[in-house]
Amino acid sequence: MVKKLKVLFVSAECEPYARTGGLGDVSAALPKALYDAGIMIRRVIPLYGNVNMDFKYCTDFPIKMGPNYQGCIIKRDTAQKVPTYFINNEYYFNRDKLYGYYDDGERFTFFCKAVIKMLDHIPFRPDIIHCNDWHTALIPLILKSINSDIKSVFTIHNLKYTGSIPMQYMEEYNMSLERLSQCGYPDNIDFMKSGILNSDHITTVSNGYKEEVLTPRYGEGLDNLLIQRKNSFTGILNGIDTQNYNPQSAKIPYDIDNLNAKDENKALLREELGLEDEDVPIVASITRLDDQKGIDIIINAIRKIDIQGFQFVILGTGDQYYENTLSEMASMYPGKMAAIFAFDAELAKRIYSGADIFIMPSKFEPGGLGQLYAMAYGTVPVVRSTGGLKDTVADAEDGDSPVGFSFKSYTVNSFIEALKRAIDAYNTPLWETLMKNGMAFEKSWEFPASQYIKIYKSLCDYHS
Ligand code: ADP
Numbered sequence: 001m002v003k004k005l006k007v008l009f010v011s012a013e014c015e016p017y018a019r020t021g022g023l024g025d026v027s028a029a030l031p032k033a034l035y036d037a038g039i040m041i042r043r044v045i046p047l048y049g050n051v052n053m054d055f056k057y058c059t060d061f062p063i064k065m066g067p068n069y070q071g072c073i074i075k076r077d078t079a080q081k082v083p084t085y086f087i088n089n090e091y092y093f094n095r096d097k098l099y100g101y102y103d104d105g106e107r108f109t110f111f112c113k114a115v116i117k118m119l120d121h122i123p124f125r126p127d128i129i130h131c132n133d134w135h136t137a138l139i140p141l142i143l144k145s146i147n148s149d150i151k152s153v154f155t156i157h158n159l160k161y162t163g164s165i166p167m168q169y170m171e172e173y174n175m176s177l178e179r180l181s182q183c184g185y186p187d188n189i190d191f192m193k194s195g196i197l198n199s200d201h202i203t204t205v206s207n208g209y210k211e212e213v214l215t216p217r218y219g220e221g222l223d224n225l226l227i228q229r230k231n232s233f234t235g236i237l238n239g240i241d242t243q244n245y246n247p248q249s250a251k252i253p254y255d256i257d258n259l260n261a262k263d264e265n266k267a268l269l270r271e272e273l274g275l276e277d278e279d280v281p282i283v284a285s286i287t288r289l290d291d292q293k294g295i296d297i298i299i300n301a302i303r304k305i306d307i308q309g310f311q312f313v314i315l316g317t318g319d320q321y322y323e324n325t326l327s328e329m330a331s332m333y334p335g336k337m338a339a340i341f342a343f344d345a346e347l348a349k350r351i352y353s354g355a356d357i358f359i360m361p362s363k364f365e366p367g368g369l370g371q372l373y374a375m376a377y378g379t380v381p382v383v384r385s386t387g388g389l390k391d392t393v394a395d396a397e398d399g400d401s402p403v404g405f406s407f408k409s410y411t412v413n414s415f416i417e418a419l420k421r422a423i424d425a426y427n428t429p430l431w432e433t434l435m436k437n438g439m440a441f442e443k444s445w446e447f448p449a450s451q452y453i454k455i456y457k458s459l460c461d462y463h464s
Contacts, residue, residue, distance in 0.1 A: 004040040005456055008126040010115055012108070012135035013098065014045045014084065017053070017077075020098055020343070021288055022238070022369045023133060023157050026205070029241040030452070031082040033445035037453055042124050046111055047075060047086035049094035055086055059121040063113050065106065066168045072114045074121065085122070087114045105163040108191070109170070112138035116146075126150055127460045130452075134162040137195030138170075141183060144198045145173040151459040153452070154199035156192075158366050159213055159220045160292065164188035196225050200459050202233045203452070205367030206388030210235030218364055218387075236452060237391055238367040239445035245373050247439075250353040254378075256439045259432065262353065262378055269354030273338035275311050281426040283310045283419070284355035284379070286348045286370055289318030289326075289341075294361035294384060299325055300412045301419065302337075309423050312337045313351055315344065352377040357422050361407075361415045365389045371404075375438030380404050380431070382422045384415070392441070396421065396430060403438040 009031045013024035027043065034041050047055075055075035062069040073088040087093070092107040101107065116139065119125060130153045131139050140152040166188050167180070177185070182197050184190035196202060204210050210233065212218035214226055226233060247254045251268055254261035270277060287293045299322070302312060312333075314326055323341050330339040340347065352358070358374030360383045367388035371381040375392075381404035383389040389406070396402045405425075407418040425431055 004038060005128070005453070005460065006040045006124065006126045007034060007042075007128045007130055007456060008115075008119075008124070009034075009041060009043045009082075009130045009132075010136045010139060011043070011045055011132040012111070014043060015345075017045060017051050017084070017086075018048050018098055019345075022367065025241070025369055026157065026238055027132065029239065029244075029445050030449060032241070033239070033449035034452065035082050037446075037449050039453065039456070042083050042085060042126070044085040044087065044115055044118070046093045046107075047088040048098055049096065051086075053077065058085070059118075061117060061121060063110055063117060064172050065110060065113075066166075070110060072110075072117070074118055085118065087111055087118070089114075105165040105188070105191070106169065108135040108163055109138060109165045112136060112142060115139060116142050119150075128153060128456050130155065130456075131195060131199065133157045134191040134195065137162075137191040138165075138189070139195075140198035140200070141175070141179070141189075141194040142173060144179065145175045151200040151456075152198070153201045153203060153455060153459070154195040156195075156202065156204040156213070156366070159192065159204075159218075159222060160364075162190055162192035164190050192220075192222060193225060196222060196229060200232070201455050202226070202229055203236050203455065204233075205236065205238045206391045207235030207237065208390040209364070209366040209387035212364065212387060234451070234455065236448050237388060238369060238372070239448045240369060240372045240376065240443050242376065242444045245349070245352070245376050247353055247377050250377070251350065254353075256378070256436055259378060259435060265350070265354040266356070269313075269350055270311075272350065273313060273340075274335065275313075275338060276335040278311075279427075280310050281356035281423060282313060282354065283357040283359060283382075283423075284313045284315075284351050284374075285359050286315045286351055287360070289316040289322040291319070292363050292365075294363055294410070294415070295319070295322045297361050297410070297412045297415050298359065299329070301416050302329060304412060305416060305420075307333050307336045310357070313340075313355060314338075315340045315342070315347060315351055317341055317343050348373075352379055355379050356426060357382055357419075359419065360384070360389060361410075362386060362389060363410055368392070372441075372443045375403055375441055376443065378435040378439050380422060380434045380438065382406070382415075382418050384408070384410060396425060396434060401437045401441075403434055403441055
């Protein structure tokens with residue numbers, strides 16, 4: 001019998017337990033696709049305070065944190081296809097939000113240490129630990145320092161965010177000065193540097209972003225380290241869960257051969273959000289309200305063009321300044337603009353299915369899932385051509401199979417020009433082509449999962 005490759009997938013987020021953005025979507029869907037492709041996979045995430053589900057107790061043990069010890073309880077959910085372990089510590093994780101605390105570095109140091117220690121206590125020994133983003137990035141460093149034969153893959157979902165921790169929290173590991181100084185020592189140990197330098201292979205979530213982060217403009221000061229690891233660095237475009245995000249499960253179901261029902265979803269969305277019934281496209285944005293996402297150029301564009309010839313819906317959470325500004329604007333344009341400040345996955349689906357145009361004018365975008373969800377629902381994307389957006393959105397004016405509209409320079413005018421092209425194309429024969437091409441665009445996880453498996457196998461000298 002062929003031995004199955006064993007992978008432990010480690011993340012700070014995973015739908016349906018905890019999600020603030022795309023990381024939670026990927027951590028739910030990619031392990032499922034890996035499982036379907038024959039990988040023996042387990043997942044591990046922190047057990048946050050707002051998760052009200054009943055999980056099975058597995059084991060507990062203490063973790064050294066500087067001069068003190070913190071208790072760690074391991075729980076497990078076996079109800080999903082991919083069994084998930086939870087790292088439970090009330091002090092670190094029983095809080096209102098997932099992140100944004102002064103001690104995030106300490107919290108995720110605890111998480112990384114607990115994941116490694118958990119392996120001494122559970123009946124699952126992985127060949128590979130697949131780490132995701134900075135929260136997990138000390139794991140490759142710890143594996144190297146304990147001379148483990150477990151290999152690590154480190155996926156960068158966003159290079160902008162990192163954490164750090166004083167050396168005293170890591171001093172029980174026997175690490176060479178050379179290894180430590182590359183990771184930031186004698187100042188704090190930097191998570192992102194640790195992941196980049198100590199993992200056996202690095203991936204990021206699109207080829208476009210991979211190329212970008214090797215340059216100073218997008219490299220967040222880490223471009224030189226990434227260049228050092230260039231031969232072990234791969235861009236793999238994210239997929240989406242095409243079962244979960246499917247127009248056939250919309251309130252009024254539709255598909256590529258029956259697009260008329262999309263209009264009925266549009267009418268329902270207007271009713272729900274108090275928008276007028278008029279023959280104009282609905283332009284939508286579902287996003288973290290963060291500088292990265294181009295919220296400033298969205299705001300300035302809408303002010304400049306005064307919502308002429310379209311309606312605008314935005315669903316987002318984040319920066320209070322953006323919330324206040326958008327909320328003021330929505331009150332200036334009653335019946336034309338709706339701004340909802342909540343994290344609401346079901347409303348997001350109603351917007352993807354009811355809107356006509358989906359905007360993502362991001363400053364940078366590692367992978368981007370929003371444009372893929374929009375395309376799945378026949379909603380035409382208008383994006384800035386960067387990272388994963390560049391890899392997925394072919395402009396109406398070029399290519400064999402255009403799906404939307406894109407612009408290059410990060411300016412209000414360039415964005416307005418692309419948005420106007422989209423609004424002008426609405427209700428023309430081109431529109432249906434764009435909708436259908438977007439819906440037909442291959443976005444399942446099957447191919448990306450096979451690329452990850454190739455990397456796993458290359459690290460384990462695995463022959464099947
Ligand atoms: P990022 O991971 O940088 O936030 P992505 O486009 O990769 O951006 O993924 C964002 C994901 O989060 C998408 O699934 C999007 O639909 C979802 N999302 C973002 N904000 C909200 C919100 N306020 N309510 C519901 N879903 C949201």
